[in-house]
Amino acid sequence: MSEAIPALELRHVSHHYGARQALDDVSFDVAPGSFCVLLGLNGAGKSTLFSLITRLFALQKGEIRLLGLDLTRHPGAALAELGVVFQSRTLDLDLSVAQNFYYHAALHGIGRKEADERTSELLKAVGLADRAKDKVRNLSGGQMRRVEIARALLHRPRLLVLDEPTVGLDIGARADILLLVRGLIAREGMSVLWATHLTDEIEPGDSVVVLHKGKLRAEGKVTDLLAKTGLADMRSAFVALIAETETRGAA
Amino acid sequence: MSIEAAAPRRLTPAAYFICLKGICWREGLRFLHQRERFISALVRPLVWLFIFAAGFRQVLGVSIIPPYDTYVLYDVYITPGLMAMIQLFNGMQSSLSMVYDREMGNMRVLLLSPFPRSFLLFGKLIAGTLVSVLQVYAYLVIAWFWDIQPPPLGYLTVLPALILVGLMLGALGMLLSSLIKQLENFSGIMNFVIFPMFFASSALYPLWRVQEGSPALYYVCQINPFTHAVELIRFALYGQMNWLAFAVTAGCAFVFMSAAILAYDPSRGLMALRGAPGAGA
Numbered sequence: 001m002s003e004a005i006p007a008l009e010l011r012h013v014s015h016h017y018g019a020r021q022a023l024d025d026v027s028f029d030v031a032p033g034s035f036c037v038l039l040g041l042n043g044a045g046k047s048t049l050f051s052l053i054t055r056l057f058a059l060q061k062g063e064i065r066l067l068g069l070d071l072t073r074h075p076g077a078a079l080a081e082l083g084v085v086f087q088s089r090t091l092d093l094d095l096s097v098a099q100n101f102y103y104h105a106a107l108h109g110i111g112r113k114e115a116d117e118r119t120s121e122l123l124k125a126v127g128l129a130d131r132a133k134d135k136v137r138n139l140s141g142g143q144m145r146r147v148e149i150a151r152a153l154l155h156r157p158r159l160l161v162l163d164e165p166t167v168g169l170d171i172g173a174r175a176d177i178l179l180l181v182r183g184l185i186a187r188e189g190m191s192v193l194w195a196t197h198l199t200d201e202i203e204p205g206d207s208v209v210v211l212h213k214g215k216l217r218a219e220g221k222v223t224d225l226l227a228k229t230g231l232a233d234m235r236s237a238f239v240a241l242i243a244e245t246e247t248r249g250a251a
Numbered sequence: 252m253s254i255e256a257a258a259p260r261r262l263t264p265a266a267y268f269i270c271l272k273g274i275c276w277r278e279g280l281r282f283l284h285q286r287e288r289f290i291s292a293l294v295r296p297l298v299w300l301f302i303f304a305a306g307f308r309q310v311l312g313v314s315i316i317p318p319y320d321t322y323v324l325y326d327v328y329i330t331p332g333l334m335a336m337i338q339l340f341n342g343m344q345s346s347l348s349m350v351y352d353r354e355m356g357n358m359r360v361l362l363l364s365p366f367p368r369s370f371l372l373f374g375k376l377i378a379g380t381l382v383s384v385l386q387v388y389a390y391l392v393i394a395w396f397w398d399i400q401p402p403p404l405g406y407l408t409v410l411p412a413l414i415l416v417g418l419m420l421g422a423l424g425m426l427l428s429s430l431i432k433q434l435e436n437f438s439g440i441m442n443f444v445i446f447p448m449f450f451a452s453s454a455l456y457p458l459w460r461v462q463e464g465s466p467a468l469y470y471v472c473q474i475n476p477f478t479h480a481v482e483l484i485r486f487a488l489y490g491q492m493n494w495l496a497f498a499v500t501a502g503c504a505f506v507f508m509s510a511a512i513l514a515y516d517p518s519r520g521l522m523a524l525r526g527a528p529g530a531g532a
Binding site: 054055056075076077079080082084086088089090092094095099102103104105106107108109110111 | 262263265266267269270272273274276277280281284285356357359360361362363364365366367371
C-alpha cells in the first residue's frame with residue numbers, strides 16, 4: 001500500500017510585506033482525513049497563510065502542495081481540490097442561496113443539473129433546505145456561515161480550509177458550525193485546516209499547529225502538545241508556547 | 252480512508268463554456284437587481300440628448316462630414332458619443348464594482364476557480380460588455396422616437412463595434428480597479444478619467460471644429476482612444492468601417508486587457524506587493 005499523501009504540505013514558507021516579515025520559514029502537514037487547527041493570535045500570520053494557500057498572493061519563498069499538487073506549477077488542478085471559507089463574507093447578498101451556489105458551480109465548470117442535485121443535498125446537510133430560494137441578505141449571520149461552508153463543498157474538494165469561521169457568531173451558532181464541520185468531514189471524508197485563536201474549539205483528537213508572530217511554534221496532536229508543555233489544558237499550553245517564544249526572542 | 256495524489260482534473264471546453272455562461276449570468280442578475288443603476292445609465296445620455304443637444308442645436312452647425320452624407324442635426328451627431336458614454340460609465344462602474352467585490356471577497360471567490368485567471372478576467376469583461384450593449388440598445392430605442400433614426404441595418408452593423416468598445420473600456424476599468432487601493436467614491440474616477448476622456452474627444456463636437464479653436468486640444472483628442480471608440484461606433488451605425496478607429500480601439504483593448512491580466516496575476520501583479528484587505532493581520 002502506498003503511503004497516504006498529505007492533504008496539505010507547507011515547506012519553508014516565508015512571506016514579507018516590504019520590510020515586515022509576516023511568515024518566517026513555516027513548514028507543516030495536514031494529514032489526510034484529519035482536523036487540523038491552526039492556532040494563533042491576531043497578527044500571527046494566519047490570514048497571510050490563507051492568502052498564499054488560496055493563491056491570492058504569489059509564493060515568495062518555499063513550497064505549498066495540495067494533495068501532492070504543487071500550487072505554483074499546477075494551480076488549476078490544486079485549486080479544484082480546495083474548498084475555502086474566508087473570514088469575511090463572500091456571498092452575493094442580493095442573490096438567492098441557490099443562485100450563489102449555481103454561480104460557484106459554474107466557476108468550477110459544473111453544469112446546472114449536477115449543481116442542482118448537489119445544492120439540495122448540501123443545503124439539507126446544513127439544515128437550510130427550505131431557504132434555497134431566499135435572498136442571502138435575509139439570513140442570519142450563523143445561517144450565512146453555514147451556507148458558505150456548504151458552498152465550499154459544492155465541487156467536492158478534498159481539503160477544506162476555514163479562516164476564523166466563527167468570528168462574529170454567538171455561542172450557540174459557534175457550536176453549531178463546529179459540530180457541522182466535524183460532521184461533514186466524517187461524511188465527505190476530507191481534511192480540514194481550521195484557523196482560530198480560540199482554544200475551546202479544539203478537541204482531543206485534533207492536530208494543532210501553533211503560529212506566533214509569523215513563526216511556527218509547535219505542531220502535533222493535542223496530547224503531544226500537552227505532554228510537551230506539561231500542562232493540563234490547551235489554553236494554558238497555548239499561552240505557554242507563545243510565551244516561550246517571547247522570552248527566546250528577548251534573549 | 253486513503254487519499255492518493257490527486258490526478259489533475261480536466262477542464263473540458265464544455266466546462267469553460269459553463270464557467271463563462273455562469274459569470275455572464277451572475278452579472279446579468281446583479282444588473283437586474285440594481286434597478287437604479289439601469290435607470291441612471293439610461294437617464295444620463297437622455298439628459299444630454301433632450302436638454303444639452305436641444306440647446307446646442309441652434310449654436311453648433313455641423314457640416315457634412317463622413318459618415319454622414321447630408322447635413323445632420325446636432326442630436327444626431329452626438330448620439331454615437333452618447334452611446335460610447337454609456338459604455339464608458341458602465342466600464343468604470345464595473346471596475347468600481349470589482350474594487351467593491353474585492354473588498355467583499357467576491358473577487359476572491361472568482362479567483363479561486365480552477366480556470367486560468369486570464370480566462371476568468373476575460374469572462375468578467377465579456378459579461379460587463381454584454382450589459383453595456385443592452386444599455387446602449389435601450390437608449391437607441393428611445394432615441395428612435397426622438398427622430399434619431401439611423402438606417403435599419405446600422406442597428407446590426409454597430410453591434411461588433413459596441414462589443415469592441417465595451418471590451419476596451421471595460422479593460423481600462425479593470426486595470427484601474429487593480430490600481431485603486433480602497434473603495435473610493437465615484438467622483439475620483441469621474442474627474443480624472445470619465446470627464447477628460449469624454450470632453451477631449453469627438454463625442455460632442457467634430458474634431459475640425461476643435462482644431463479651429465485649439466490645435467493643442469486637437470492633438471489631445473486625436474490620441475484619446477475614446478475619440479476612436481466614438482468614431483468606430485459612428486461609422487458602424489451607418490454601415491461603414493473606419494479602419495483607423497478600429498485599429499486604435501482594438502489595439503487599446505488588447506493593451507489594457509493584457510495589463511489588467513498582469514495586474515491580477517499573483518506572481519507579477521500589484522496585489523501581492525500591496526497586500527490585500529485583512530491580509531496584513
